[in-house]
Amino acid sequence: MSQPRNPMSIPETVSFLEQLYLGRFRWDLLRPFPRQDEADRKIGDDLARSLRELLTGRVDSDAVDRTGRLPDGLLDALQEHGFLKARVPTELGGLAVSQFTMFRLIEQAAQVSIPAALTLGIENSVGVGPMLPYLPEGDLRDLIAARLRQGTISGIADTEPEGAANLARFTTATQVGDEYRINGEKIHVGNAPIAELLIVSATVREDDGEHRRLFVVDTDSAGVTHTARHEFMGVKGFPNGGVRFDDVAVPVTRMVRTPPRDDIRLTLEASTMIVAGRLFMIVAPSLAIARQCVDWSCRFVSERKIDSRPLSEYEEIQRRIAESAADVFAIEAVAEWSLLSPTFADGGNPVFEQNAAKNIGSVIAGRVVDRTMSILAGEGYETASSKAERGSARRFPLERALRDVRNFRISGGVEFQLDYWTAEKAIFTYYHPDPDNLAEIEANRVEFDGLTGTDLSDRNEQHLRAAARAVRELSRICLSVARRHPDPATLAAHERPLILVSELANELLTVALVLAKAATLVADGHPSADDLADVYCTSAFHRVAYLRDQLAEQDGPHFGRLAATVLRPAEENRS
Incomplete structure (x- = not known):
């Protein structure tokens, strides 16, 4: 690779998503799909079990939602067990857990209490503990180390x-x-x-x-x-x-x-902390909620009948539950790649992927919750406390999950604003001036080498080839947009195509990661991963087609003129 053009690039490392921006479908970078080290996994299992027991014994989630306060003594207990400085070195009293174990701990906490999980997420991702490795030797580093020992x-x-x-x-x-x-x-x-x-x-x-x-x-x-x-x-x-x-x-x-x-x-260091921190503060609780929604949906439909016919036998119900399960699989794949990527072995964070993970995880989780609300209907919209008052055995707090998950699309950057920023600061830096692989893009050749014999089903190998073609098309779309707006400042003023390009890149990244994770699992004897990938990719390519249609639209409605008309009364009142 030539010299990187934007600050997210890490010299001497190759990012799958960065390559995707340039129209290269580097399937070889995703295989074998990374897994957590077995010893680290066991550490995570033990800590997750301990954390869940601590929270389950101390936190009444309904009461926290009602009062808006975490219970007295909870923070002291979390501090005593080291969870508030889980990423801090052991010599400072921390647990020194890996990034992926930290992710698992926050996801486990979120299944009991989202507020408690967010408190853990803040402290362990953007607090003074995570800042410590970026500080040079000196007074500030010594101060923070001392305060961490004290349990700040x-x-x-x-x-x-x-x-x-x-x-x-x-x-x-x-x-x-x-x-x-x-x-x-x-x-x-x-x-x-x-x-x-x-x-x-x-x-x-x-x-x-x-x-x-x-x-x-x-x-x-x-x-x-x-x-x-x-x-x-x-x-x-x-x-x-x-x-x-x-x-x-x-x-x-x-x-x-x-x-x-x-x-x-x-600063660049703080920005790097925040990009990785979104996985802990947003993606982990999003995954927890999505996972719970699949469980609630299954339990609900297994108990309900319509005119003596089990709800679980209806085709649309089956489709929606399958799509939700596939969506959970997708969030898992994105989180695993973002935190276990071989890039770490080369001494760098997969910043491109970590940046994309926030929107991918939160948007997918929102889909799952919305889908679950339609399945549970009135029992989903009703609050858990109301169900408790009438003695319902199904007290799934879906109404609360809907309120909680909506936060994750705006927290850490509103989703469309983050998509815009990513396109402007990352994707299109490679197209102003022309990309280094311009001849490759203009030739419009798609390489399918290595995309067969993957242990995946025929349908999923078709998805793989479709993804490779779509990635090449993404680069041609980017080139076309950049040439219509050769001045980067002028392009930046046209926000919609930038947002759509970023959304398209996120969809294609997720498809690739889902297929890579599935290929590894199928090879290990887990055939259900094939169906999970097929269901996810089928839906994803419908979204890809919709995004392409919007990007191809040249003469659309005059949104600015209508917005000016709608805004006029407010502006007149202000003056």
Whole structure:
């Protein structure tokens, strides 16, 4: 590969998704599909069992949803057992678990309590513990190590009342002698009501201009005020809130000394933490909810009849349950590749795939919950507490799951905004200027070498070949879009094609990972994986066709004109 064109590329490593952007279907990179090391799996099994027992014994999920609070003593218990610093080295009192074991722990926690799982996710993905490996030797590293030994709770304060998508940060840090004075306000701060340390983003004026920097701030510092504990429509009980900083004095040693980046909102290290952290905070609970929905659907239809005919015998019910099971399989495949990829063995994170995983997992889980709601109908829409009051044996909290899962499409970046950013900052960096493999794309040849004899069924080998053709077509679509808008700034103003291209890439990535995982399982004697892959890919290619149709549309409706008409009364009232 030539020199990478965007910051997500890792020198000397090859990303399947990065290659996919360029029209290359690198099936060889996915085989054999990665698995968790057996010894690590056993560690994860034991820890997951212990965590589930701890949470089941202490958390009444209905009560947490009703009161909006986690039970007293839970955080102390989680800290005592090491779960709040599961990724921290053992010499600092942590469990030093692998990334995939951490994912499994959060998914297990989410099956008992989404708010508890999110608290674990924040601490173990974007708290001060995960930041430690990025810090050079010095006062700040020593401080954080000491606080981790003491069992600190932390979080990251970045989003501001002006919005999360702004590149600028309105919170400022002004140097006064050997201190910085921080002023500003943050909202939607995970773990804010319980955190003792916060990683705070702020704008700093330096000799060469203004840069976004990160500071580690004690929440009991003078001038730090907790403004409100946020209540959301879902994830009730997750400690989340606002924080105001009024001339908060922070020693200069508390600034994270990493090179500033003007093209991203945070430092590169923090952005890398957040990209991987979305797997813990979003994909893991999304998978937990989707998995539960399949279980609830099966239990419901196995007990219900319509005019003496079992609900499970109806074709549409069978189709919907099969699609949900295949969707769970897809989320598993994406998570496993994103956290077990051989890229790690080469010393790098599969950042392209991890970035895509957030939208893939949350969108798929949303489909599963919606499908389950239609199957359970009134019993799905009814709250668990209402079912308990009337003595129902089926108290599946699907109504709560619907509220919770909707959060994951907006948390960590609204899905369409993240798709737009990915296309602009990643995909189209390879098409402005022309891609290095331009002749290959224009020749429109598709290589099918290695796509037969895979242990997959004939239908799935057809899906494989269809995926290879679709990946080549993706590169031709990207080339066409880029040539219609040769100026990257002009292309960036046309948001819709960028969003659609990113969605298309995500669909094709998931198809490839599903097929690769299935091929490995079938070879190991698990034939049901063939059906799971076939069901998933069949539905996925319907979505692919729909996305292609939209991208091919040249003269569509005048959305801007209609939007201006609709917006006019609001703008007139504002003036």
